[in-house]
Amino acid sequence: MDETVIQDRGISATFSRVPHSEPPHDGAIKGGVARSVKHDSAPRHVAGEAIYTDDIPELPGTLHLHLAMSAHAHAAILSMDLDAVRQAAGVVRVLTLDDIPGKNDYSPFFGDDPIFPEGLVQYVGQCLFAVAAESREAAFQAALLAKIEYAPLPAVLTVDEALAADLDLLPRHEMRLGDAAAAIDAAPHRLANTLHMGGQDHFYLEGQIAYAIPGEGDDMFVYSSTQHPSEVQHNVAKALGIADHSVTVEVRRMGGGFGGKESQPALMANVAALAARLTGRPAKLRLDRDDDMVMTGKRHDFRIDYAVGFDGDGRILGAEFDQAARCGYSADLSGGITDRAMFHADNAYDLQAARVTSRRMKTHTVSNTAFRGFGGPQGLLATERMMDEIAFGLGLDPFDVRRANYYPAEGGKVTPYHMEVTDSVILEMMDELAESSDYRARRRAIRAFNATSPILKKGIGVTPLKFGISFTTTHLNQAGALVHVYKDGSVHLNHGGTEMGQGLFIKVAQVVAEEFQIDLDRVKITATTTAKVPNTSATAASSGTDLNGMAAKNAAGAIKQRLIAFAAAKYSVPEEQVVFLPNRVRVGNEEIAFPDLVQEAYLNQVSLSAAGFYATPGIHYDRETASGRPFFYFAYGAAISEVVIDTLTGENRLVRADILHDVGRSLNPAIDLGQIEGGFIQGLGWLTTEELWWDKSGRLRTHAPSTYKIPTANDRPDDLRIELWDKGYNKVDSIYRSKAVGEPPLMLAISAFSALTDAVAAAGGYRVFPHLDAPATPERILMAVEDVKTRVRALES
Known part of the structure; x- marks a missing residue:
């Protein structure tokens, strides 16, 4: 891949260069590692065929939700009259604090993010209650009928104001190397200054959304636009007061995340699942752009x-x-x-x-x-x-x-x-x-x-x-993957990473194709789901490919080793004489097509499925x-x-x-x-x-x-x-x-x-x-x- 600089009236076009020579394609697999392969969803993106959460066909009876938001940055809630909201046209249920059967919290760690406030609001846009109605418009219009009385409290809004008020949210921390103060004092030159830097909104093209479908018993299935399906699963279970195993969270792709869909989607998923549980009907919550920007977190300033x-x-x-x-x-x-x-x-x-x-x-x-x-x-x-x-x-x-x-x-x-x-x-x-x-x-x-x-x-x-x-956070450096090889030699790949447009899925698929030495189109990429790979970390910290790629490689490697052992035993050759080549396997002096070897292994009761796991070694911090x-x-x-x-x-x-x-x-x-x-x-x-x-x-x-x-x-x-x-x-x-x-x-x-x-x-x-x-x-x-x-x-x- 090499684009030359094109001069046009003194303006240069883009120049991008890939220095590593890619492996030859003649006789090699099509799409293993070190190759420039297009994003797996790129044609669907262009054609408008890529399915996001809001594109999933809605089941009959699906309810639509709207979140009512606080008008105050810091205030006590004196009263909240929602009678008119409940009586509004199209309203099926109004969800409040009293409706939560489990824990009123969607935080990732600290238990300080209430789904609905307990008498106190702490930012403009904080969720007060939710309206479930037959349409989004009906839910929105009904929420406007609420009568809420506040007692405003002093609000601290900026870093400088918080420093002046000595208002620390978390314990302070310090790192030291040598005696910096003494070194600065003894230096020939010194300077000191202050820099302020603002935050940033994620502005993902696909906003926050969740679609919850109730199942039998306690079961709840949630489609969520999230970088962290396991955390959404845990939060939904926590709010509903049920076990994690009763909640399945799935996401095929996101229209951008950038970190904004790591912890934030839990609120939307919790409210959608709560509505589905209380009404017995599927429930969807999709924020519009304005509400999304007001009520979700940003980059820290x-x-x-x-x-x-x-x-x-x-x-x-x-x-x-x-x-x-x-x-x-x-x-x-x-x-x-x-x-x-x-x-x-x-x-x-x-x-x-x-x-x-x-x-x-x-x-x-x-x-x-x-x-x-x-x-x-x-x-x-x-x-x-x-x-x-x-x-x-x-x-x-x-x-x-x-x-x-x-x-x-x-x-x-x-x-x-x-x-x-x-x-x-x-x-x-x-x-x-x-x-x-x-x-x-x-x-x-x-x-x-x-x-x-x-x-x-x-x-x-x-x-x-x-x-x-x-x-x-050391324990997050782990990942799992699940690989199936079917009788025809095609491969099903699933792992705990999520695809938000960054190309993670295609890279991990390339890893699996490389391990088996098969063409990339023989590897099926499937949606991330907590039902296949449990207890996953967020797709974040730039570690998605490092972790999930290794887990998938380990899973594929386990199956590959079984195939090697089987072929060596069947054809009476040492294992080192079983070599995987592009779309075939050399066993001694004989070459067998990969699907044929897989079929033989199946007939001889060799397991063709494996779960892989990887944990980054040597990471620690005191x-x-x-x-x-x-x-x-x-x-x-x-x-x-x-x-x-x-x-x-x-x-x-x-x-x-x-x-x-x-x-x-x-x-x-x-x-x-x-x-x-x-x-x-x-x-x-x-x-x-x-x-x-x-x-x-x-x-x-x-x-x-x-x-x-x-x-x-x-x-x-x-x-x-x-x-x-x-x-x-x-x-x-x-x-x-x-x-x-x-x-x-x-x-x-x-x-x-x-x-x-x-x-x-x-x-x-x-x-x-x-x-x-x-x-x-x-x-x-x-x-x-x-x-x-x-x-x-x-x-x-």
Whole structure:
């Protein structure tokens, strides 16, 4: 896969390159690992034939649900009169707290997310009650008839307000490496600053939805758009007061998730299942876009204060980071998210001495939740801003300052959580990218352009990336799979991972095809269901392929070994003389078609079904000492971005981005390139256009595409050059030596934020370092430009 650069009136088209030569297809299987194979659902996506939860034909008698939402950020509920709601046309049942037979909670861990509030609301949009009616419109109209009396209470809405009120939601945490304070005090140069960064809405194309179908006895079947079917299963069982085995949750695909469908879908599934249980009828709950944005969690916004001491070459001698996150009203997954922000405070840099503290602040806003990167982007952003500021203060190239601080390839250096970095390739990658992108000449050309351009200013920014791969909650690093081989040699594959468009299913199918050496179209991909693979972890932490691919490989490998043992015994040859070849098996000097061998094994009573399991080895973290090995390995990436801004309006554009990414030995280069591009653009949205804004009453005002701006196709740079690193190789025993690709590329967009900072600095003649928080919207850029000019005038007066 190689697209050449096409020049058209000075604008370059995309250039993407897969360096690893794919295995020859003549005589080989069609679609094993290391091949660019199209997404299994791609033709159905284009044709409109891909079935999502809302496309499943509704059974006769299906009810539709609407959730009534709180109008207050923090208030006691004095009374709630729902008589008019119950009597409204089309209403079958109104669901309240008193109707829950089990536990009133849909939280992932802490028991602090009530399905319906118990006398207190804690954010605007919190679910008060649900209406089950013959149609969505009837349910919505009926909910408007409720008479609710509140007693408003003081509301804390921002990180800064929560810090001032000393309102911690979860215990604080700290990591230490050496004596950072002493190192900073003794350093020749020092600086300190603060960076605020906003959150981000997931804006998945398919909103939150659940469809519950009651069965006999306690049985409940739930279709849910979720990244975590096992958690939805457990939550539904908990709410209904029944055993987990009575609940089956299934999802074939999601129209996007990005972390927003990890813990959040439990509310929708619980309410739908409760309605189905109480009425005996199927029940569907589908949120519209506005309600979805108001009542579901976001990426955490952060305030990070940093201080650093460094020498004249920009070498960091000590650094301190004080991170504070807005968690919202409940814990959700904030503990793990804020931990990961701490784990990534070093990014790719040997800090020598470091202190990282974290405060997890309670606010009366929606509970923030998982989002692609899971806290890592926030931790990295402050560090990259710090590197830019060091370079600016010393008058050095930001590339060189970063280069002076990378973890060495030979190992021997440890992170602030005392894990040795033994696989660092970032120096080599960054140097390769600087050369291939002609970075230094372009930086000189940008300076020359800015010297003669009074209105438009250009900037260039660089970002290295080291991202830890594994769930930092150790027990989640496990997965299961189920593989059946049928008598005709076709294969049924099921595993605990979920497909949200990222290409997980096709990659795992390629693994199974590779193991059996059969064509990919002989492997049937099936919906994720708790009835086949139990107790699964969420598809998250970029670990979907690592975990489920290994589990599927183990399952297929068990069947393969049975076939080898059978063939060796039947044909009286040593097992090592049974070799799987493309669509056939060589047994001694004879070759047998794979389906024929399978048929023979079946007739001889050989089991052709196996469950596979995989648990990531060697993962541990001790919170008491803030040390351990929370990650199996690191993924690396490098990016250089070029931007232009209009200093009169703040308008800006990313005009070119060069990306070099390490995916190890790619299982599917086409899928990996898509993930890199999509992740980068989503990160660009977080840092430039996607601004969440709550008013003083705690009401989200950016709750629709009209007010919340995700990147469009027009925001993608015309010149976008993406390459998979040709030397990529995973030193640990990952699935075929590949590396995770889902989350890391998002953070490469920090290079665009650095480039915008550089462009704003140019507006002041590079005399002062800009104050620019994220997202760098046109308004913020314009204010930063004016601030820079004002400070320069002050210096000159």
